[in-house]
Amino acid sequence: MIADISVFGDALRFIQDNPGLLWDKVVEQLELSAAAIGVGLLVALPIGIGLGHLRRYSFVAISVANVGRALPTLAVIAVGIVFLPVGFTVVLIALVVLAVPPILTNAYVGVSEIDAETIEAARGMGMTERQILQRVELPLASPLLFAGIRTAVVFVVASATIAAIAGGGGLGDVIVNQASYGIEGVIGASILVCGLAFACDGVVAIIQRLVTPKPLRGRHAEDAMLVAEPGREGAAL
Amino acid sequence: MTGILAASGPVIPDFGEASTCVQDNRLFCPDWVRDNWAPVLQPALLQHVKLVVIAVAIGFVLAFAAALLARRSTWFERPFDLFSALVYTIPSLALFQLLVPVTGLTVTTVEVALVSYTLLILFRNILTGFRSVPADVLEAARGMGMGSFQVLRRVEIPLALPAIMAGVRVATVSTIALATVAAFVIPEGLGRPIFLALRQFFNTELIVTAILAVGLALVADGLLVLAQRALTPWTRIKAGS
Numbered sequence: 001m002i003a004d005i006s007v008f009g010d011a012l013r014f015i016q017d018n019p020g021l022l023w024d025k026v027v028e029q030l031e032l033s034a035a036a037i038g039v040g041l042l043v044a045l046p047i048g049i050g051l052g053h054l055r056r057y058s059f060v061a062i063s064v065a066n067v068g069r070a071l072p073t074l075a076v077i078a079v080g081i082v083f084l085p086v087g088f089t090v091v092l093i094a095l096v097v098l099a100v101p102p103i104l105t106n107a108y109v110g111v112s113e114i115d116a117e118t119i120e121a122a123r124g125m126g127m128t129e130r131q132i133l134q135r136v137e138l139p140l141a142s143p144l145l146f147a148g149i150r151t152a153v154v155f156v157v158a159s160a161t162i163a164a165i166a167g168g169g170g171l172g173d174v175i176v177n178q179a180s181y182g183i184e185g186v187i188g189a190s191i192l193v194c195g196l197a198f199a200c201d202g203v204v205a206i207i208q209r210l211v212t213p214k215p216l217r218g219r220h221a222e223d224a225m226l227v228a229e230p231g232r233e234g235a236a237l
Numbered sequence: 238m239t240g241i242l243a244a245s246g247p248v249i250p251d252f253g254e255a256s257t258c259v260q261d262n263r264l265f266c267p268d269w270v271r272d273n274w275a276p277v278l279q280p281a282l283l284q285h286v287k288l289v290v291i292a293v294a295i296g297f298v299l300a301f302a303a304a305l306l307a308r309r310s311t312w313f314e315r316p317f318d319l320f321s322a323l324v325y326t327i328p329s330l331a332l333f334q335l336l337v338p339v340t341g342l343t344v345t346t347v348e349v350a351l352v353s354y355t356l357l358i359l360f361r362n363i364l365t366g367f368r369s370v371p372a373d374v375l376e377a378a379r380g381m382g383m384g385s386f387q388v389l390r391r392v393e394i395p396l397a398l399p400a401i402m403a404g405v406r407v408a409t410v411s412t413i414a415l416a417t418v419a420a421f422v423i424p425e426g427l428g429r430p431i432f433l434a435l436r437q438f439f440n441t442e443l444i445v446t447a448i449l450a451v452g453l454a455l456v457a458d459g460l461l462v463l464a465q466r467a468l469t470p471w472t473r474i475k476a477g478s
Contacts, residue, residue, distance in 0.1 A: 007338045069407060070454030072414035075447035078431045082264070082440045158328035162418060165435060175330055176421070187338065190331035197326050227361045228403030 011187035018185075022171070022192060029170030029196065032163070033156045035092055040099030040152055045145075048107025052141070053133055061108035065225045068101020073159040077166045091160070091168035098159050099152040102225050106148025109224040110141030139213045143221030146208040151223045153204050157197045171196070259441070266441040273442075277430055282449055285426040288416045289457075292348055293409050296355030300404075303356075304363035305389075314364070321357035329354070329418045337422060347419040354415055355408040362404025366397025399472055402465040406458055413454040427453070 015022060051057050076094040084090040114137055122136045138145075164172025174181050174189035181189070209217065222229065258266035270278070307314035324332075332350045340346040370393050378392045394401075420428025427450045434442035466473065 004338050066410075066455075066458065067451075069410045070414060070451050070458065072417040072427075072447075072450045072454075074417040074420075074428055074431050075414075075450045078434070078443040078447045081435070081438060082443050086438075154326050158330070161328045161330045165432075172330065175334055183338075186334050190334040193328050193331040194335070197328050197331075198323075201326050222361060222365070226358050226407055227365055228400050228407075229365065 007183055007187055010184035011191060014181075014184040014188035015192065018188075022174070022189065025169070025171045025173060025189070026192065026196060029157070029160050029172070029193075030200075032088070032091065032095065032168055032170055033153070033160045033200065036095030036099050036156045036160070037149075037153060039092070039096045040103055040156070041149070043096065044100040044103035045107055048104040048148075049111050049133070049138070049141075052108040052111025053129075053137060055112045058108070058112070061105050061112075064101045065105040068098070068105070069225065071098060071101075073098060073162045077163060081166055086167040088168065091163040091166050094163060094166075095156050095159055099156050102148045102151035102155065102223065103145075104148075105225045106144045106151075106223060107141065110144030110148075110221075111137050113144075114140045139216065142208070142212050143216060144224060146204065146212070147221045147223040148225070150201060150204050150208075151225065153200050154197065157193075157200050161193050259439075262438070262440055264440055265444055269441045270445050277442075278445065278449065281425070281427050281429050281446070282453065284429075285413070285416055285450075285453065288344075288347060288351065288419060288426055289409065289412045292351035292412050292416070293355055293405065295348070296352045296359055296408060296412075297405065299352070300356050300359035301363055303360050304367060307360075307364055308367045317360065318357075321353075321360055324353045325357040329415055330421060333418060333422050342422055344423060344425070346422055347416075347425075351412055351416060351419070355412055358408045358411065359404045362407070363397065363401050366400030366404075367393060369400060370396045395469075398469050399465065402461065402468065406461045406465070409461060410454045410458050413450065413457060417450055 048061065051060055073094070076097050077091070080090040080094045084093070118136060118140070119132060122132045127135065160168060160170050161172040161175065164170055164176050171189045171193045174185050175193070178186050256266065256268050259269050303313070303317050307317060329350065332353065333346060336346045336349055340349060374392060374396070375388060378388045383391065416426050417428035417431065419426045420432050427446055430442050430446040433439075434446065
């Protein structure tokens with residue numbers, strides 16, 4: 001059984017033989033993940049950008065980052081199931097909870113770390129707060145904003161796979177059900193999940209490239225939740 | 238019915254002896270936690286800690302070596318960074334399952350996966366630490382006659398330590414979270430009680446295990462912050478401002 005590589009061949013055959021089933025599962029997982037990212041963005045972006053613009057309440061961003069890293073998908077789902085029936089809603093809530101920390105933290109750091117003199121200059125030019133936000137802060141923060149969104153997408157797609165045990169659907173349904181689909185099904189679905197994760201990450205990278213102002217392109221921003229830039233408040237957020 | 242099942246093996250717990258709280262599956266039953274701490278929860282917690290410590294230790298050695306190589310040569314940095322980012326993107330459940338045909342339903346499978354996930358975080362943080370050492374400080378150290386190993390040990394590592402420790406913190410906390418997924422492969426760690434509780438939707442076990450997992454991560458993070466302060470006393474001078 002150990003080191004039985006031939007199962008990868010069987011897995012590819014399983015993918016070939018079951019395009020309909022797997023396609024349905026891929027769509028399910030994409031819908032779930034997209035919904036979670038969408039709600040996560042709606043919740044986290046205004047708070048992160050707002051607090052970053054005020055340059056206050058950094059403890060919110062720091063606490064959210066700390067708790068966000070510590071939350072295991074399984075634990076979030078477990079607690080969710082205690083209070084809600086198994087199904088789409090509980091899984092969606094769990095995924096939103098996991099998507100919010102990276103988006104919020106990076107939005108806060110990205111906006112709040114913009115050079116204070118730049119903002120001062122914008123204000124001196126007579127820009128309103130809204131204009132400063134739209135024309136100065138958001139473009140300058142966009143590398144970090146997207147670093148956070150990419151981390152959130154990676155978290156959510158991975159967690160959506162695990163969420164199958166709570167009725168979330170998606171490719172995880174096949175992975176956790178070896179009894180029905182066999183080892184070749186489990187491995188086949190795992191391969192597809194990898195492809196799905198790479199594709200989602202790639203799509204966000206392309207969007208990032210399209211919306212990032214030209215002079216900022218190619219500037220590599222490290223996710224503030226994962227990498228501690230020297231000089232940043234509290235060394236690691 | 239219960240008698241037949243109980244006779245066939247201890248697979249299904251005998252609810253006949255359980256308290257009314259457990260039988261009714263109320264929100265939280267302290268008596269269940271008390272009775273099952275020693276046989277169920279404590280072993281799972283200790284296994285979890287062991288899985289994480291091994292993974293972070295191996296991951297640290299690999300990432301540190303990689304960061305040393307990448308410190309001055311960009312030819313190594315890009316490929317290793319891409320590789321670790323690629324691995325980081327793979328959903329954990331899929332990575333565990335893809336390793337099973339190669340290394341079996343073993344601790345090795347779990348550790349290979351967990352170590353892989355630490356690489357990106359540790360590598361980038363350690364490298365950031367090394368890169369933060371000012372060039373004139375290195376110049377001065379060399380001017381004082383230090384050899385390259387001495388510069389590394391007495392100048393670069395101490396100055397990079399805050400970033401290195403930050404990386405260890407993030408890697409440890411996220412590995413504690415990820416290690417719950419190990420229960421899909423081996424019956425170890427805090428994922429195990431969550432799995433068992435999911436079969437019966439047993440509230441107490443779901444809640445207490447979730448609290449243990451998150452609590453373990455927060456305690457580990459706190460301990461590493463204390464270790465960081467002890468190791469880098471000079472950074473606290475700036476912290477006051």
